[in-house]
Amino acid sequence: MSTLLKIAMILGVWVTAALPAAAQLPVDVPRLPVTDRLRDTLRDPLAQTIDELEEVRRDTLDTLLRRNRDVLERGPDRTVILRDQITTLQADDADLVPLLAAGFTVLRERPLGGLAARLYVLQVPSGLSTVRALALAREIAPTGTFDFNHVYARSGRAGAGLVATSQAGSVANLRVGLIDTGVATGHAHLRAAQIEARAFHDDDYLPAAHGTGVASLLVGEAGGTLYSADIYGAGPTGGSVEALVAALGWMAEVEVGVINVSLVGPDNALLRSVSAMLTARGHILVAAVGNDGPTADPLYPAAYPGVIGVTGVDRRGSILPEACRGEHVDFAALARDIEVAGLPDGDVEVRGTSFAAPQVAALLAAALARPDPLAVDGLVAALEARAEDAGRRGRDTTYGLGIVSRDAVYSLAGQH
Known part of the structure; x- marks a missing residue:
């Protein structure tokens, strides 16, 4: 893949002007088990480099690492982690005694709202690598939950072209959670919403394009309450699992029923555990599956059991x-050539699974203002009944249970 193409994809600009007209198939391809991917490849020559798509997000993290080697380092499987730190979930300080005796020190401690655990960030003992320190902690407390302080990336980018319309919801009493960048609370398309904003990093709450665009798909101009957790800010350690887990704890505290997470990254023991706690309490986590390509390994939190993983389609349903x-x-939604709130104002065209997830989250949130474990299965079944089957008949690994139409927005109320 050329450097120019990688840069264009990172910026969310999808190059189409130079594509030959023959890329559009005049007839449909029979729906054989192997032809969904073939049809996509023929329709878009850029997909011929499909095995390299995973490199786009990784290149972004690599750049972050190169610029901030004093606080970040390379973790296993090309992940990016905070240097000399590990994270753990514990019931209280007493559980840390054997770790402190081994030379670990507490850097930060965070309550997790209504969840029965506290998040601790530990400084590794002098002379140990971060990898060895994690192994040591697991040896000392084999039943504990420990992992690196991983960094997570956003799963979509805004393009440069402004467009004329904005997404808007239709239920004024909507309550929904957003874990992302900060949101421009004064944006014209968000002024009707009540936005409860909190920062979960070292900086002040910082509005940015990604979170603002996702927020406009969640609440639009109709109002309602948006609980916006900024886990990025302006610093190099933004997007850490520490911030992500703390934000999930806040969502539990305010008892918001549906939480949108348009972020992707590696499996992490703390994130896995907290996601399970939330789903057991009756929260619905909706997450983007990511843009690393069809051959990539699963990304998290979308791949955790109980989390609604959302992929993206174009206006043809491909x-x-x-x-x-x-x-x-689990579901697919429109994720190409859609318009969201842009910065500093107006609208912007976007692409990526980041912007498919909030469309599904908005549907569910309108019917689930607060967590309810007895309602979740019924709501997901109602959403499945309204989804358009695509790909192979029934559930498949490309479209999940089908394509969710934005035209059916908020139609799930009363289904549980």
Whole structure:
């Protein structure tokens, strides 16, 4: 893949002007088990480099690492982690005694709202690498929950072209959670919403394009309450699992029923555990599956059990060639050439699974203002009944249970 193409994809600009007209098939391809991917490849020559799509997000993290080696380092499987730190969930300080005796020190401690655990960030003992320190902690407390302080990336980018319309919801009493960048609370398309904003990093709450665009798909101009957790800010450690887990704890505290997470990254023991706690309490987590390509390994939190993983399609209902695939894909929604609130004002065209997830989250949130474990299965079944089957008949690893139409917005109320 050329450097120019990688840069264009990172910026969310999808190059189409130079594509030959023959890329559009005049007739449909029979729906054989292997032809969904073939059809996508023929429709979009850029998909011929499909195995390299995973590199786009990784290149972004690599750049972050190169610029901030004093606080970040390379973790296993090309992940990016905070240097000399590990994270753990514990019931209280007493559980840390054997770790402190081994030379670990507490850097930060965070309550997790209504969840029965506290998050601790530990400084590794002098002379140990971060990898060895994690192994040591697990040896000392084999029943504990420990992992690196991983960094997570956003799963979509705004393009440069402004467009005329904005997304808008239709239920004024909507309550929904958003874990992302900060949101421009004074934006014209968000002024009707009540936005409860909190920062979960070292900086002040910082509005940014990604979170603002996702927020406009969640609440639009109709109002309602948006609980916005900024886990990025302006610093190099933004997007850490520490901030992500703390934000999830806040969502539990305010008892918001549906939480949108348009972020992707590696499996992490703390994130896995907290996601399970939330779903057990009756929260619905909706997450983007990511844009690393169909051959990529699953990304998290979308791939955790109980989390609603959302992929992206274009206006023809064809899967985006960059969208991840797998058993964890639950639904698909429009994720190309859609308009969201842009910065500093107006609208912007976007692409990526980041912007498919909030459309599904908005539907569910309108019917689930607060967590309710007895309602979740019924709401998901109602959403499935309204979804358009695509790909192979029934559930598949490309479209999940089908394509959710924005035209059916908020139609799930009363289904549980």
